[in-house]
Amino acid sequence: MAENKFYGDSATREMRQVAEDLGIQTVWDRELLQQPHCGFGLLGICCKNCNMGPCRIDPFNPNGPKLGVCGADADVIAARNLLRHITAGSACHNDHGRELTKAFKLAAQGKAPGYQITDESKLKVLAQEYGVKVEGRSLQDIAVDLADRIFAEYGQQEGELVLIQRAPKKTKEMWRKLGIMPRGIDREVVEALARTNMGVDNDYRSLMRHGMRVALSDGWGGSMIATELTDILFRSPRPLDSRANLGVLKYDQVNILVHGHVPVLSDMIAQAASDPELIKLAKAKGASGITVAGVCCTALEVLIRRGVPVAGNFLQQELALITGVVEMLIVDLQCVMPSLPNIAGNFHTKVISTSPRAHFPGSEYVEFKEEQGYEIAKKLIRAAIENYPNRNQEKIHIPKAVETLVSGFTTEYIFEMLGGKTLSTYKPLNDGVAMGRIRGVVGVVGCDNPKMQSGETHIKLIKELLKNDVLVVQTGCAATACGKEGLLTPETAFKYCGKGLQEICEAVGCPPILHMGPCVDNSRILTACCEIVGAGGLGVGLDELPVAGVAPEWMSEKAIAIGWYFVASGALVVFGQPYPVYGSKNMTNYVTKEVEELTGGKWAFEIDPLKMAKIIIEHLDSKRKTLNLKPMMYQ
């Protein structure tokens, strides 16, 4: 009998047993049924891009097929497949940015009464970057012009993106020289699909160069736009306390879960839940109040701005429903398992889908429109309250597990954190790195995956990094994994950190793991890296920094896109399991070695968390050596 590499936190283990007792199939059961995963798929050497196939390259037989019917070899097939993965991932983030731009414009025009411009200074900075006149104009006028400029950038055919100009000069020159500077946002995605059609681009290096251009249009385009506009619309995050894990659900309250990615919906639900009229209605139905909690990245959007608790990360979405106390699950898009309506059918839980892009058979569809955002949110919450008395008391099981966490660190807040309000600067961080108290900065990000020892991979890796004086920044479900283990607190500095990092955390008063938000906010890590370069002393290009990114349990195509925009920007990126590329020796060599000669970044694949940490630490040390920094202070 096959087995998962299951580990899971205590609440997950507890709820998996409940699911089994109730005879409900979850993601881990389905993963078992899918084993063995297809070897051709894992190696990236199957192609179904035309109807002469599907074709497969035989990885073992010397006399087996080495070319597809069209003549494509393993290199071309793996490269085309990988480019399509990058493109799908980037398309998600770019479309997310488009949604935010739409809501932002409607808000500026006064057509979406629930939304306001809450961060004026950020609006003005962004408007100036986009060349919008700011002086003597109303915020609304500035915002409408800015939204139009951003929309135009999606359709732009030539030139360069605006926000990518934030990158250091050396890095931009490198992109121009390689011909991978993105020219527009939608253009790169469309061109990628055209290039990967049968008989178009047949050079794996050329396909991968375009892959980097697509990824850059995401990280420095769609994702960064999403982050900036979300801050302007819903306030820029500042550190706050909250809680994570299934224990945030309450037995005596109306529980509403928001799940997906775009905060245009989730933030409105969080706002409306404190409406006195609705709280009164909840009490009339016998509940003591309303709890809004989140799953996946939309949870982190409302966490970092409103302190809304996180019920769980990606793998816990089904388990949250199996508690039997969720009155309503409201989803938008991305990472929402198609299994949810079926599982909800075992309970009283209503599943509401809201995005015209994402339909879920078995759910109730209530299209979310920004113009009536608050009204729709209230209507949904009212229906959730009405559903409260329908709970089946025999099918209720809420795990106790819940941990506190600190979240909400942004590129801008780090200025204040390090330098105080009067002397905004990244200098103390750079000094800490240069003097050998901090070895480097590593982003531990990404999903959780039933193919890995879910949760444990993150915890083991992060503890090892902290022990070696690595400052960790986090986003996405990887951050929630650490939050559930209580690692996102200032106390972590004293429990797990090396002496150098501990001293910095004490002096600055910050935790050693900075939670920066959802996965779309990986763009914050890019801008923070720009600020580090700007503060001086650690090189002049992003590729020189002692930094790395790692997604130990990645599962989504979005993770591949994110990884590639970091590699294209000059960073080492480590994935747990490899993406499908090992079937081509040339492609494997390209992504793990050759690309470093182009951008300074490269990929590594390693499943074991301690070996992952070793790869990262050796990389940071080699960058430190090149920069001629002092040896680590407490080695």
Place this chain on the structure above:
Amino acid sequence: MKKLYYDAKKCTACKTCEIVCAIGHSPSKDLYTAILEDNAALPSVRVYAGQDENYPMACRHCKDHPCVSACIASALRYDPKEGLLFDKEKCVGCWMCIMVCPYGAVRPDFRDSKSVRCDLCADIKDPRCAKNCPTKAIIYVEEKAINV
């Protein structure tokens, strides 16, 4: 004796059996490293395309075994409980077994001039092709359990 049986109606030609066979007989026993080994094993099971159906095919371990009689090097032996036993060291690569096999289930490995045949995964006594077949087109059962 337990044998491998194939239900051609269920075979989708995904070739998972070929992949897991090669991995299982390679030194590292790991997909990502096996494909890089110089001496990576050839799969002893292969999926053939029929008119309307696909046929996974490996040594049938026949009671009537013309390959044993044809082997000039005494590399093949038949045991009623274990099936066909192959002493690879003795094989001289004359390919007579391949010529006489009624199923075409034996293949040559030109790298070392030895024949390649199914050993029913003797190392784990549980053929990997049957264990990993996603549609259960390959089953491993007692001969008498099958109505032929």
